[in-house]
Amino acid sequence: MSTYHVVVQTAFIGDVFLSIPFLKRLKALYPNDKVIFVAKKGVADYLLKLQVIDELITVNKGDKSSYREAIKEINSHTVANVFCLHRSLRSALFTWQLKAKKKYGFDQGLNFLFFSETVKYLKSYPDAIRQMALLAPIDPQTNEKIQETNWSYLNKSEADGSFAPIPEFFSMKSGSHSTNQIKKIALFPGSVWETKKWPVNYYAELCEKLITQGYQVFLMGGPEEASLCEEIKAKNPTAEVLAGKMKLVDSIDFLKSCDLIIGNDSSPSHLGASVGTPVMAIFGPTTLDLGFRPWNDQSVVVENRDLKCRPCGLHGHNKCPLGHHKCMKDILPENVFHSVKKSLSH
Numbered sequence: 553m554s555t556y557h558v559v560v561q562t563a564f565i566g567d568v569f570l571s572i573p574f575l576k577r578l579k580a581l582y583p584n585d586k587v588i589f590v591a592k593k594g595v596a597d598y599l600l601k602l603q604v605i606d607e608l609i610t611v612n613k614g615d616k617s618s619y620r621e622a623i624k625e626i627n628s629h630t631v632a633n634v635f636c637l638h639r640s641l642r643s644a645l646f647t648w649q650l651k652a653k654k655k656y657g658f659d660q661g662l663n664f665l666f667f668s669e670t671v672k673y674l675k676s677y678p679d680a681i682r683q684m685a686l687l688a689p690i691d692p693q694t695n696e697k698i699q700e701t702n703w704s705y706l707n708k709s710e711a712d713g714s715f716a717p718i719p720e721f722f723s724m725k726s727g728s729h730s731t732n733q734i735k736k737i738a739l740f741p742g743s744v745w746e747t748k749k750w751p752v753n754y755y756a757e758l759c760e761k762l763i764t765q766g767y768q769v770f771l772m773g774g775p776e777e778a779s780l781c782e783e784i785k786a787k788n789p790t791a792e793v794l795a796g797k798m799k800l801v802d803s804i805d806f807l808k809s810c811d812l813i814i815g816n817d818s819s820p821s822h823l824g825a826s827v828g829t830p831v832m833a834i835f836g837p838t839t840l841d842l843g844f845r846p847w848n849d850q851s852v853v854v855e856n857r858d859l860k861c862r863p864c865g866l867h868g869h870n871k872c873p874l875g876h877h878k879c880m881k882d883i884l885p886e887n888v889f890h891s892v893k894k895s896l897s898h
Contacts, residue, residue, distance in 0.1 A: 555585045556629045560647055561637040562611060564744075565595040565800075566819040567679070569826050570847060571637055572724045574683045575604035578635075581691055585632070590622060590646075598801050598826075611646075619646055627651045635686045636666075639673065656686050676704040679843040681722055697721050707840045713832075713852040713891060715845065724826050724847055732811055735767040735896055738824070740815030741784060742777035742795075745868035747837045748816045750880050752783055757885040758814070759788045762892065770794050770810070772803065772820070812895060814888070817868075821846040830895055834888065836879035837868035854891055856882045 557578060561571050568591055578587060586606040589596055593610040600608055609625060611618040623646070631652040636643050639658050647655055648666040657663050659670035669689050674682045681703050688695035697719075709715055741755045762769050769788065771781035775796030785791050798806065804823050807813060813824035814832045821833040822844075830850035838844070839862050845851060856862070856879050864873050872879075 553630055555582070556588055556626075556631045557582060557585055558588045558590065558626055558631055558634040558650060558652065559605070559637060560590045560634065560643050561596075562590065562592050562613075562640070562643055562646075563638045564819060566822040566844065567638070568596050568599070569724075569819070569822040570680045570844070571683050572599070572602070572604060572826055573680045573722050573847075574635075574637065574687065575599065576724075577684060577687055577691070577694060577721075579604055581687070582632075586629075588626060588629070590626075594800065598804050601801060602826075613642075622646075623649050633690065637683050637686065654690075656689060658686070674698075674703075675843075676702075676707070676841065677843060678703065678706050678722075678845060678847065680724075680847050681706070682843060684722060704841070707843060707845060709840060709845075709853050709855075712894070713854055715849070715851055715853075717849050718847065723849075725828070732768075732809070735811045736770065736809060737762055737767050737892075738770045738772050738807060738810045738813045738815075738820075739781075739784070739791075740772050740777075740813065740818065740820040741780050742773040743816045743818040743868075745818075745837075746870045747864070747868040747872055747877060747880070748818060750816055750834045750836070750883065752780060754880075754883075754885045754888075756784045756787045758888055758892075759784055759791055761885065761889045763788055763790055765893075768792075770806075812892065814892070817844065821851075824848075825851060832888070832891060832895060834880070834883060836877075836883075837862060837864045837872075838866070839863040842866060850895075852891060852895055854883055854888055855879075858882075 588607045589605040590609045599605045609622045611622050634652045634655040636647040636657040644666040655667045657667040658673040663670050743749050769791040771793045773795040778795040781793045781795040807824050807829050808827045812830050817835045817838045821831045824831045825846040825848040831846040832852045835855040
């Protein structure tokens with residue numbers, strides 16, 4: 553009979569992909585055991601393809617029956633460890649109902665009631681490392697590596713937006729991107745949060761500059777971002793709209809073939825990073841010290857560092873609290889285009 557380890561990560565898709573280093577290490581620790589991953593529907597299928605998990609169980613927020621079915625399925629197995637990567641009461645309560653020898657979660661609020669052991673949430677560290685910290689109680693090497701230095705320096709970008717190299721132990725390194733004679737660039741203009749969106753007219757202007765330079769441009773996102781992409785295409789007829797036309801797994805495979813991904817501080821930057829494609833993320837209301845930089849060495853961040861109102865929240869807002877949205881509007885298309893040319897020249 554197989555022994556199982558359960559990982560609960562029911563947050564956004566970006567958080568799911570930032571769990572890849574955690575999952576790689578977990579599989580290395582227990583190569584003969586099975587890993588079950590619990591996530592929201594439609595966000596984690598690619599993890600099966602990466603072979604960092606063995607089974608995927610999906611739940612739907614607000615659908616209690618999906619949680620009951622997940623609990624029943626998991627409790628039919630012999631579970632050694634449960635790791636709750638998502639810091640939410642719902643996820644903690646879900647974990648509490650699972651039968652396992654040990655349950656691990658982050659040290660916050662009343663979490664000591666739900667878990668066998670809690671681990672300090674390393675707020676100043678990159679999220680990939682914060683998630684890996686949950687392995688420290690069972691893995692001396694992870695514990696030692698976490699304590700080796702103050703890893704918050706990995707959240708700090710240089711003047712040109714680049715970052716210090718990510719240590720191999722914490723990296724995704726699950727693929728490498730293509731290099732094309734005619735450069736392929738994927739633009740992701742959308743975001744769940746309105747203030748995280750760089751202005752659509754700026755994307756249209758950048759798209760024009762890229763096409764004039766001879767690059768192929770693909771406008772990407774989910775079905776809900778198709779109209780935004782069509783608006784950009786209206787001014788750039790040779791750009792190709794792929795938004796809403798591919799499944800997530802196919803979109804990620806397509807990103808492998810691209811030379812650069814440009815988007816906001818949103819999930820596509822993490823998808824691109826997971827396959828080794830260079831990412832240029834435009835940060836507005838959020839800041840790097842929140843821990844959600846694109847997690848590969850080819851990442852570049854473009855941001856307005858001169859505003860004291862940043863960050864205005866963990867995710868941004870639907871409207872700028874101060875009414876000016878300078879964090880995005882002051883980042884001009886020519887500035888981003890200059891960064892693109894520099895990135896593609898490496």
